[in-house]
Amino acid sequence: MFEAVLRDVVESTEGAVASLVMDLDGIPLDSYSRPDAPFDIKAVGVEFGVVIKSIAQAAQMLSAGNAQEVTIVADSLVTLIRLLSPRYFIALTLRPGGNAGRGRYLLRTRAPELLEELS
């Protein structure tokens, strides 16, 4: 059901390879991968999903409000994550050097559509 948005976000971001919507317990709702994606987007979601939960709790502990967005840059993988609600997030993976600014912009502007589907 999220397929159109997930594909759009990947295909409109230079260097992007995959995207998914997942809940914070690691259950994927939908995902989209380019055929040449070097990482399994569901594995990325599961690994970093656990971390997102901790980040959301840490932000609350610090009275910094809700966590909105997390960017993780590793040697061979850039992961952009946007919290859609306290329960769901969207992740977009890029190759190093991909256009992370554009990716973040698209996740932010397309989030309301996804959120509508989720409610």
Added chain:
Amino acid sequence: MFEAVLRDVVESTEGAVASLVMDLDGIPLDSYSRPDAPFDIKAVGVEFGVVIKSIAQAAQMLSAGNAQEVTIVADSLVTLIRLLSPRYFIALTLRPGGNAGRGRYLLRTRAPELLEELS
């Protein structure tokens, strides 16, 4: 001993409020805060330090190499983190709307100096 770099990074980034060098077990080596900093940078380091450790492990699990950089955007706090080594990181906190791009650039370019001090 890291004081000059920590202060420079804060004072040269629009919207930045504090910075610190910490090890991944949450022990701060040095920190710098503007007098009006709305959050205790050591508390931020401790809360997000735990998360950084998990992120580094997750990146390894995914065969994505070493984690280099993490950005966390919450409602009232933006935190930029750069891994200096498998043991230490530098964190920079900004108000929402601060110049995160400039902050990331400074953390990246000043990291070698800090790393030299650490070795």
